[in-house]
Amino acid sequence: MTMSTDDTATDSSNAATEPMETEPLLRVQNLRTMIRTERETIRAVDGVDFQVERGETVCLVGESGSGKSITCETLTGIVPQPPAEIVGGTIEFDGEPIHDATESERRAIRGSRIAHVFQNPQSALDPVYTVGDQLAEAIEIHEDVTDTEVRTRSVDLLQRVGIPNAPSRIDDYPHEFSGGMQQRVALAIALACDPDLLIADEPTTAVDVTVQARLIELFRELTDGGMSLLLVTHDLRVVASLADRVLVMFGGTIVERGPVERLFDRPAHPYTRELMDSHDGVSRRDERSARGSIPADGCRFREECPHAIDDCGGDGQPDFYPVDGRDEHRTSCVFYAPGRDAGTVVEPVESTTSDHTRPVDGAAPGGESRD
Ligand SMILES: Nc1ncnc2c1ncn2[C@@H]1O[C@H](COP(=O)(O)OP(=O)(O)OP(=O)(O)O)[C@@H](O)[C@H]1O
Numbered sequence: 001m002t003m004s005t006d007d008t009a010t011d012s013s014n015a016a017t018e019p020m021e022t023e024p025l026l027r028v029q030n031l032r033t034m035i036r037t038e039r040e041t042i043r044a045v046d047g048v049d050f051q052v053e054r055g056e057t058v059c060l061v062g063e064s065g066s067g068k069s070i071t072c073e074t075l076t077g078i079v080p081q082p083p084a085e086i087v088g089g090t091i092e093f094d095g096e097p098i099h100d101a102t103e104s105e106r107r108a109i110r111g112s113r114i115a116h117v118f119q120n121p122q123s124a125l126d127p128v129y130t131v132g133d134q135l136a137e138a139i140e141i142h143e144d145v146t147d148t149e150v151r152t153r154s155v156d157l158l159q160r161v162g163i164p165n166a167p168s169r170i171d172d173y174p175h176e177f178s179g180g181m182q183q184r185v186a187l188a189i190a191l192a193c194d195p196d197l198l199i200a201d202e203p204t205t206a207v208d209v210t211v212q213a214r215l216i217e218l219f220r221e222l223t224d225g226g227m228s229l230l231l232v233t234h235d236l237r238v239v240a241s242l243a244d245r246v247l248v249m250f251g252g253t254i255v256e257r258g259p260v261e262r263l264f265d266r267p268a269h270p271y272t273r274e275l276m277d278s279h280d281g282v283s284r285r286d287e288r289s290a291r292g293s294i295p296a297d298g299c300r301f302r303e304e305c306p307h308a309i310d311d312c313g314g315d316g317q318p319d320f321y322p323v324d325g326r327d328e329h330r331t332s333c334v335f336y337a338p339g340r341d342a343g344t345v346v347e348p349v350e351s352t353t354s355d356h357t358r359p360v361d362g363a364a365p366g367g368e369s370r371d
C-alpha cells in the first residue's frame with residue numbers, strides 16, 4: 001500500500017535480518033487520543049493509521065487544530081496526560097511494539113532512536129544548561145568521544161542548522177536565542193543522537209528563506225543517509241521539496257494519503273482540494289474558531305463540504321478508496337467508493353497546481369529528487 005523503498009531493503013546481506021529490513025520503520029494503527037477540557041471532549045486524534053519506511057519522508061499537513069502535533073506527541077508519548085488521554089492504537093517501531101512501553105523505556109528510545117523536535121521549542125531546552133552542555137549530553141549518550149571531539153561536533157551541528165557564530169554561541173544559554181533559533185538549537189540537539197526517525201513539528205515556520213533552504217538541504221542529506229522523517233508543516237512548498245508521501249489531516253482523521261506528486265497533481269478529497277487552493281493555509285486557520293465545531297463522527301469535513309450527502313455521516317470516517325484505481329493514493333471520501341462518480345467532487349474546482357505547491361528550490365518533488 002505504501003511507496004516502495006526497495007533500495008534499502010535489498011542492501012541487506014544477512015538473510016536472517018531480511019524480514020526485519022522490509023518492515024516499515026514506524027507503523028501506527030488506529031491511534032486515538034482524546035483531550036478532555038471542562039467544556040468538552042475533543043477527539044484530537046481519531047483512528048489514525050500510517051507508516052514510515054526507512055529513509056522515507058512523510059509530511060503531515062492540514063489546518064490548525066487538525067491534530068498533527070497531538071499525533072506526533074502521542075507517538076513519542078509526550079502528550080500531556082491530562083488533559084489528553086491516549087485511548088487506543090498500536091505503535092510499532094522497528095518491528096517492536098512501543099505503545100505499551102514504560103516512561104523510562106520511551107525516554108530511552110527518544111534519546112537514541114527517535115528524536116522529536118516540538119512545535120514549541122522552549123519545552124525541549126533546559127534553561128539552566130548552556131546549549132553546548134545539552135549538545136554534549138546528547139552526543140555522549142550515543143558515543144564515547146573526547147571532549148574536543150564533542151565540541152567540534154557540537155559546533156558543526158549548530159552550523160548545520162543555521163546558527164551564525166556557532167563557535168561562540170555554543171556557550172550561550174537557551175534564553176539568549178530568539179524563538180526561531182531555539183527551535184533550531186533543539187533540532188541540533190535532536191540530531192546529536194543520530195536518530196533513525198526524526199519527528200519535526202513545523203521546523204521551517206519561523207525562519208527566513210535562507211535558513212529554510214538550508215534546513216531543506218539538511219533534511220535531504222539526512223534522509224539520503226537513511227534517516228526517516230515525519231515532518232509537520234503548513235508550507236506546501238516545503239512539502240513539494242521534501243516529501244515522498246503526504247498525509248492530509250482534518251478533524252483528527254487522515255482524509256487522504258499518497259505519493260507527493262499524486263497529491264499535488266490529483267488532490268481527491270474535497271478538503272485536500274480546498275487546502276491546495278488556499279494560499280498558504282493561513283486564511284482557513286483564522287476562520288476555524290468562528291465556524292464552530294467539527295462533527296465527531298462520519299466525515300469530519302461534511303459540514304463544510306460543498307458535495308456532502310447523507311452517506312457522509314455514520315459512525316466511523318468513510319473507508320479509504322483508491323483514487324484513479326491506484327492503491328498507493330487513497331482518500332476517505334464516499335464519492336470514491338466503487339460505483340460512485342468521483343467526478344462530482346473533482347469538477348467544480350479548477351486547476352490546483354499553483355505557485356505555492358512548487359518546491360522551494362525549484363527541484364522536482366521529493367520522490368524524484370532524492371535519487
Ligand atoms: N492542551 C490542550 N488543551 C485543550 N485542547 C488542546 C490542547 N492541545 C491541543 N488541543 C486541541 O487538540 C486539537 C488538536 O491540536 P493539535 O495541536 O494537534 O493541532 P495541530 O494540527 O498541530 O495545529 P497547529 O497547526 O496549529 O499546530 C485541537 O482541537 C486543539 O485545540
Ligand code: NI
Nearest residue numbers: 068069070119
Ligand atoms: Ni501543531
